[in-house]
Amino acid sequence: MPAALDQLIDALRVLPGVGPKSAQRIAYHLLQRDRNGAGRLARALDTALAQIRHCSRCNTFTEAEICERCMSASRDPQQLCVVEMPADLAMLEQTHAYRGMYYVLMGRVSPLDGIGPRELKLDRLLARATDGTVQEVILATNFTNEGEATAHYVGEMLRARGLKVSRIARGLPVGGELEHTDIGTIAQALYERRAL
Amino acid sequence: MPAALDQLIDALRVLPGVGPKSAQRIAYHLLQRDRNGAGRLARALDTALAQIRHCSRCNTFTEAEICERCMSASRDPQQLCVVEMPADLAMLEQTHAYRGMYYVLMGRVSPLDGIGPRELKLDRLLARATDGTVQEVILATNFTNEGEATAHYVGEMLRARGLKVSRIARGLPVGGELEHTDIGTIAQALYERRAL
Numbered sequence: 001m002p003a004a005l006d007q008l009i010d011a012l013r014v015l016p017g018v019g020p021k022s023a024q025r026i027a028y029h030l031l032q033r034d035r036n037g038a039g040r041l042a043r044a045l046d047t048a049l050a051q052i053r054h055c056s057r058c059n060t061f062t063e064a065e066i067c068e069r070c071m072s073a074s075r076d077p078q079q080l081c082v083v084e085m086p087a088d089l090a091m092l093e094q095t096h097a098y099r100g101m102y103y104v105l106m107g108r109v110s111p112l113d114g115i116g117p118r119e120l121k122l123d124r125l126l127a128r129a130t131d132g133t134v135q136e137v138i139l140a141t142n143f144t145n146e147g148e149a150t151a152h153y154v155g156e157m158l159r160a161r162g163l164k165v166s167r168i169a170r171g172l173p174v175g176g177e178l179e180h181t182d183i184g185t186i187a188q189a190l191y192e193r194r195a196l
Numbered sequence: 197m198p199a200a201l202d203q204l205i206d207a208l209r210v211l212p213g214v215g216p217k218s219a220q221r222i223a224y225h226l227l228q229r230d231r232n233g234a235g236r237l238a239r240a241l242d243t244a245l246a247q248i249r250h251c252s253r254c255n256t257f258t259e260a261e262i263c264e265r266c267m268s269a270s271r272d273p274q275q276l277c278v279v280e281m282p283a284d285l286a287m288l289e290q291t292h293a294y295r296g297m298y299y300v301l302m303g304r305v306s307p308l309d310g311i312g313p314r315e316l317k318l319d320r321l322l323a324r325a326t327d328g329t330v331q332e333v334i335l336a337t338n339f340t341n342e343g344e345a346t347a348h349y350v351g352e353m354l355r356a357r358g359l360k361v362s363r364i365a366r367g368l369p370v371g372g373e374l375e376h377t378d379i380g381t382i383a384q385a386l387y388e389r390r391a392l
Contacts, residue, residue, distance in 0.1 A: 001257070001282070002247070002248055002257055002258055002259040004240075004244045004246075004248050004259060005244060007240045008240040008244040010240070011233070011237040011239075011240035011241075014230050014234065014236065014237050015211070015222055015225075016221065016222060016225045025212065026211055026212060027244070028257075028281060028283075028302075029211075030211075030241070030244075031245075031257060032303075034210050035245055037207070037210030038241050039241070039245055040207045040210065041207040041208065041210050041238075042238045042239075042241035042245070043207075043238075044200075044204040044206070044207035044208075045204065045235070045237060045241075046235075046238045047203065047204070048201060048203070048204040048223070048227060048234075049227075049234055049235055049238070050200075051198070052198055052204075052227050061197070061198060061201050062198055063198040063199070086197070086224070087224075090197070106224075107228075
């Protein structure tokens with residue numbers, strides 16, 4: 001096999017979930033059927049590597065030192081919402097139900113993957129949350145085991161500093177029917193019922 | 197989302213089987229956890245695009261006009277083995293049971309994907325096989341529906357030119373047990389039985 005092809009197959013294994021067989025399949029596909037796309041991908045990788053960094057305030061991906069959202073004067077600086085990934089932030093923004101600030105963990109506590117508080121750099125979140133302006137931290141990590149563990153850990157850490165900490169609610173989805181909802185969610189919806 | 201990130205996510209969709217969600221996941225992974233790997237991938241793509249082409253004799257990927265195998269004087273130029281992909285060629289080579297030449301189709305006849313004899317450029321195979329030196333063409337396409345259809349089509353085409361055409365054998369695998377082999381393979385093994 002030509003060296004350049006070997007190297008491409010090897011380099012493709014940097015993609016998550018891609019082993020030797022699929023790396024080979026991808027390399028063949030690109031060289032055989034989509035050379036333009038492969039060239040575009042190489043350039044997009046270079047550009048992104050050169051331009052994308054983490055916002056020094058909220059930690060999300062940005063091209064500036066501080067992202068536009070963190071610079072915005074129209075957002076409430078007293079609320080800080082903690083999410084796992086930028087995609088979660090995007091979902092929350094689409095609700096138009098929140099006008100505060102964010103902090104993006106870029107991950108979650110996951111002992112099995114060797115990701116603990118240190119790897120998540122939670123000291124940066126701590127510094128951000130204790131800037132003197134933030135009054136309430138809203139934990140919006142996922143309701144997976146790892147997301148829950150992350151919320152628990154972050155919540156304890158921030159409450160110890162005297163911050164008000166809340167967690168987004170669990171319950172039935174909008175349009176949800178009891179008959180088609182799992183027992184755990186129904187139990188939680190009962191437990192977290194609201195007075196009317 | 198920053199423009200460079202958007203463009204990277206879009207460019208990653210060139211990878212087979214990667215939709216918008218996994219493109220986003222891959223982009224986050226590369227930017228967050230493996231920037232070195234992403235840079236290596238960009239360079240490997242550029243190098244491969246610049247250096248890899250198809251051998252003008254056997255059609256496999258190569259960095260030269262004619263690949264090393266086709267240039268080799270120690271191989272039998274009277275036998276030509278037709279395979280679908282370079283990976284198939286590599287498997288056959290590992291057997292050390294064949295010392296002839298190859299032709300790599302870089303695909304298979306697949307009407308559902310719009311790949312017919314014209315898209316496979318079978319006229320190039322025809323020219324290669326009728327060079328006056330090749331005496332026997334061994335069809336080693338897969339025993340899938342598409343591989344079988346390809347073998348049938350190529351076989352008819354070459355036999356019409358007076359070439360001797362053969363097909364690699366079907367049967368039980370080495371170490372195979374009747375009890376754990378599918379009926380179709382057993383039937384074929386019976387049908388293609390050899391005199392001892």
